[in-house]
Amino acid sequence: MRRPVHRWELGLSLDESDGAPLSRRIARAIMDEVRRGRLMPGARLPGSRSLAHVLHVHRNTVIAAYEQLAGEGWTEPLRARGTFIARSVPRMPRRTSRATTPIHAKPLQVRFDVPADTKLDVKHGGTGLRSLSDGVPDVRLAPVAALTRAYRRVLRQDPQDLLAYGHPQGHPRLRTALGEMLRSRRGLMAEADDVLVTSGSQMALELVARALLRPGDTVAVEALGYRPAWTVFRQYGAALAPLPLDACGLDVTALEALCERSAPRAVYVTPHHQYPTTVTLTAPRRIALLELARRKRFAIIEDDYDHEYHYEGRPVLPMASADGAGVVLYVGSLAKVLAPGVRLGYLVAPRPLLALVTALRASIDRQGDHALECAVADLLERGEVQRHAQRARRIYGARRDALTQALGRELGSELAFVTPSGGMTLWAAVADGLDVEAWADRLRADGLMLYTGRRYAYDGKVRGNVRLAFAPFDEQELAQWVRLLRKAL
Numbered sequence: 001m002r003r004p005v006h007r008w009e010l011g012l013s014l015d016e017s018d019g020a021p022l023s024r025r026i027a028r029a030i031m032d033e034v035r036r037g038r039l040m041p042g043a044r045l046p047g048s049r050s051l052a053h054v055l056h057v058h059r060n061t062v063i064a065a066y067e068q069l070a071g072e073g074w075t076e077p078l079r080a081r082g083t084f085i086a087r088s089v090p091r092m093p094r095r096t097s098r099a100t101t102p103i104h105a106k107p108l109q110v111r112f113d114v115p116a117d118t119k120l121d122v123k124h125g126g127t128g129l130r131s132l133s134d135g136v137p138d139v140r141l142a143p144v145a146a147l148t149r150a151y152r153r154v155l156r157q158d159p160q161d162l163l164a165y166g167h168p169q170g171h172p173r174l175r176t177a178l179g180e181m182l183r184s185r186r187g188l189m190a191e192a193d194d195v196l197v198t199s200g201s202q203m204a205l206e207l208v209a210r211a212l213l214r215p216g217d218t219v220a221v222e223a224l225g226y227r228p229a230w231t232v233f234r235q236y237g238a239a240l241a242p243l244p245l246d247a248c249g250l251d252v253t254a255l256e257a258l259c260e261r262s263a264p265r266a267v268y269v270t271p272h273h274q275y276p277t278t279v280t281l282t283a284p285r286r287i288a289l290l291e292l293a294r295r296k297r298f299a300i301i302e303d304d305y306d307h308e309y310h311y312e313g314r315p316v317l318p319m320a321s322a323d324g325a326g327v328v329l330y331v332g333s334l335a336k337v338l339a340p341g342v343r344l345g346y347l348v349a350p351r352p353l354l355a356l357v358t359a360l361r362a363s364i365d366r367q368g369d370h371a372l373e374c375a376v377a378d379l380l381e382r383g384e385v386q387r388h389a390q391r392a393r394r395i396y397g398a399r400r401d402a403l404t405q406a407l408g409r410e411l412g413s414e415l416a417f418v419t420p421s422g423g424m425t426l427w428a429a430v431a432d433g434l435d436v437e438a439w440a441d442r443l444r445a446d447g448l449m450l451y452t453g454r455r456y457a458y459d460g461k462v463r464g465n466v467r468l469a470f471a472p473f474d475e476q477e478l479a480q481w482v483r484l485l486r487k488a489l
């Protein structure tokens with residue numbers, strides 16, 4: 001559907017030193033803009049009345065300028081629709097003078113080091129490929145109507161509050177609602193003042209890194225893990241130390257051994273559902289990790305990105321709920337429970353650190369979107385988020401089962417996996433001899449993206465694993481993907 005486009009008023013700069021009559025100066029200014037490529041062939045010029053208003057001249061002056069342009073073939077009238085730059089005017093090569101070069105064509109003149117490996121390492125639309133591996137919610141299920149109503153409600157209730165500058169720590173209403181959720185559902189001793197609202201959990205990770213790390217610091221990470229977090233730690237000069245994983249999650253004895261060699265500043269972990277293997281860190285390992293952090297005085301950055309999606313067994317509370325020593329920096333997100341485009345995350349940390357991080361946040365981004373924050377707070381207060389999470393959990397649990405059954409049927413001898421007790425994806429090992437990269441290449445040629453173990457590996461080496469998402473697809477779609485996976489073998 002074509003959306004109506006509102007046209008901006010045309011800004012023109014007239015040469016004040018030119019003694020020529022005004023109408024000729026207007027015509028010349030327009031010719032100049034055609035020559036430098038700003039006004040393209042076919043572009044519509046404003047009506048004479050509107051341009052006269054913008055330029056503070058009499059309308060007849062603009063009419064005279066337009067007549068001159070038409071007489072010289074620069075413009076053509078198109079029936080009653082207005083005046084357009086003639087299509088016969090050749091497209092002008094862009095001028096190279098700095099004043100007129102479009103910004104994207106300008107060479108960088110300032111001294112500035114762009115690291116050779118700079119690239120946008122996040123997913124975004126527009127690749128034309130359908131990803132089978134992204135652990136994202138099904139946005140078709142997102143509570144759009146409820147969110148729209150909540151947005152309208154809160155903006156009507158208190159526009160002065162929501163549209164003015166507010167507290168960089170986040171709107172108190174959302175911090176209160178999150179504190180309530182964290183205390184009752186997740187066992188954290190958090191009140192509104194212990195919570196910082198961020199633009200997604202990625203911002204929380206960035207702020208923690210900025211506050212905590214100095215060049216040369218060591219940060220321990222999971223040997224298979226979440227690259228966007230590693231990128232942030234590296235940007236602040238940290239040296240990363242990968243730690244092995246097994247069926248119980250992170251190997252804490254390996255971390256202990258690391259502590260003998262260097263004093264890490266922090267360990268970044270995903271204990272609830274290890275990213276990407278979905279393994280839950282066992283209770284003895286959690287206790288050992290908390291104790292080690294207390295003794296060696298390093299921070300545990302706990303990324304609890306998909307807490308709501310646990311399908312079996314008793315709920316596993318975050319490590320932050322058992323932190324008596326103030327070593328855990330707890331990062332959460334609403335990306336999985338609502339939608340990735342709803343940019344809301346949060347950090348819970350000891351207050352002195354939270355105060356520093358809040359000040360850092362204010363220097364990046366004065367504050368978050370308080371209207372959105374209050375709308376989501378409203379949904380939390382009414383129990384809508386909780387109801388949505390419950391529904392999504394039921395649906396994703398069924399999708400997980402549909403995927404495991406389809407894989408058993410179609411790819412039983414090629415893939416081995418443990419049914420994940422939570423999360424939004426499944427981690428599978430491929431049979432010996434199956435070239436997993438070639439498999440992914442063939443799928444890419446069919447427009448499908450399958451992430452293999454290499455993508456998550458700290459060492460970047462090929463691994464015989466694939467990650468398969470079940471949350472964003474319904475049962476039919478899952479069955480279709482599995483058939484396509486089989487076909488591409």
Ligand SMILES: Cc1ncc(COP(=O)(O)O)c(C=O)c1O
Nearest residue numbers: 200201202226275305333335345
């Ligand atoms: C391990 C991990 N942390 C955090 C996030 C969420 O990031 P954000 O809240 O910035 O969308 C994701 C999303 O994919 C993730 O996989």
